[in-house]
Amino acid sequence: MIYNPTSGREEMKKRLPEILQRLERGGFETSAHATIGEGDATLAAAEAVSRGFDLIIAAGGDGTICEVVNGMAEREGRPPLGILPLGTTNDFARALGIPKNLEYACDLIIQQYSTSIDVGKINNRYFINIAGGGSMTELTYEVPSKLKTMIGQLAYYMKGLEKLPRLKPIELYIKAGDREMHEEVMLFLVGNTNSVGGFEKLAPEANINDGMFDVIILKKCNLAEFIRIVSLALRGEHLSDPNLIYFQTNHIEINSPDYVQLNLDGEFGGTLPCVMTNLQSHLQVIVDESGQSIYKKKFLEALTTPFHLKGHGNGHDEGE
Numbered sequence: 001m002i003y004n005p006t007s008g009r010e011e012m013k014k015r016l017p018e019i020l021q022r023l024e025r026g027g028f029e030t031s032a033h034a035t036i037g038e039g040d041a042t043l044a045a046a047e048a049v050s051r052g053f054d055l056i057i058a059a060g061g062d063g064t065i066c067e068v069v070n071g072m073a074e075r076e077g078r079p080p081l082g083i084l085p086l087g088t089t090n091d092f093a094r095a096l097g098i099p100k101n102l103e104y105a106c107d108l109i110i111q112q113y114s115t116s117i118d119v120g121k122i123n124n125r126y127f128i129n130i131a132g133g134g135s136m137t138e139l140t141y142e143v144p145s146k147l148k149t150m151i152g153q154l155a156y157y158m159k160g161l162e163k164l165p166r167l168k169p170i171e172l173y174i175k176a177g178d179r180e181m182h183e184e185v186m187l188f189l190v191g192n193t194n195s196v197g198g199f200e201k202l203a204p205e206a207n208i209n210d211g212m213f214d215v216i217i218l219k220k221c222n223l224a225e226f227i228r229i230v231s232l233a234l235r236g237e238h239l240s241d242p243n244l245i246y247f248q249t250n251h252i253e254i255n256s257p258d259y260v261q262l263n264l265d266g267e268f269g270g271t272l273p274c275v276m277t278n279l280q281s282h283l284q285v286i287v288d289e290s291g292q293s294i295y296k297k298k299f300l301e302a303l304t305t306p307f308h309l310k311g312h313g314n315g316h317d318e319g320e
């Protein structure tokens with residue numbers, strides 16, 4: 001297990017022994033590595049593959065999972081990946097239906113049912129959820145970790161509000177299949193899953209193993225339009241808006257005369273130009289076999305079992 005002790009609200013600092021014990025009880029012999037800073041999860045994952053571990057668990061936010069995937073993606077004989085979501089938003093875990101409750105997420109890993117997922121390759125790096133650039137996309141790595149520890153998701157909204165008055169368009173040259181574009185845009189997002197930045201309906205058509213990226217480009221607009229489109233996106237009603245360009249592709253090249261930073265799964269990922277290719281079904285990831293999260297199942301069980309009330313059982317509250 002490769003875990004980031006600083007992810008989200010730093011839960012792993014307290015819960016490591018309990019989590020390892022749960023996995024051991026589930027039949028695993030475990031070894032844990034605490035990351036010490038940027039890039040460490042990538043090195044640890046590459047080493048875990050060469051040492052022949054049967055399973056690698058990434059415990060952290062999307063940034064940590066992405067670093068782990070970067071250590072595994074190129075290696076032959078890579079084992080499946082398990083996820084313990086510990087970040088602030090956990091878009092990737094949400095897209096795969098992996099519960100945020102750590103006990104349930106461990107139980108899922110113990111079941112060891114895996115499915116293959118697409119991985120995005122961008123220049124010489126990899127992403128699992130999203131690559132993007134332009135206004136607001138740098139927000140995810142500008143929010144200080146301490147602030148996220150203290151106030152969670154709210155830290156992103158605060159930073160977003162602070163940046164709103166300084167929105168600026170960028171000039172992009174885009175090539176994807178037969179499509180060639182030259183546009184002034186506010187931002188571009190290349191998604192691998194349907195869940196981005198806590199917006200669960202941003203790319204409703206996205207499928208985790210269809211071999212396709214979902215590309216969303218917001219054309220140059222003013223502040224009022226920007227806010228209107230963000231609120232439409234929250235409801236999943238944004239795709240037909242004339243300010244948006246939306247298409248699917250498995251390969252895209254983006255260039256710009258401007259200095260444009262790239263955001264890969266919530267972390268800084270270099271600058272444009274970039275070439276992105278979708279590596280279909282490249283990685284095995286442990287998910288819920290029935291497609292319904294254990295958390296949801298237990299919740300539904302609790303609703304439909306008349307005597308599943310407080311004081312019944314061992315008194316240990318496993319709910320979220």
Ligand SMILES: Nc1ncnc2c1ncn2[C@@H]1O[C@H](COP(=O)(O)OP(=O)(O)OP(=O)(O)O)[C@@H](O)[C@H]1O
Nearest residue numbers: 007008035036037038060061062063064087088089
């Ligand atoms: N020991 C450490 N101390 C400080 N930073 C670390 C440490 N280990 C890893 N990191 C950094 O943490 C970042 C990844 O954080 P991660 O995405 O897991 O959590 P988060 O940022 O709290 O969650 P979210 O992305 O949902 O907001 C990477 O930039 C990585 O370099």
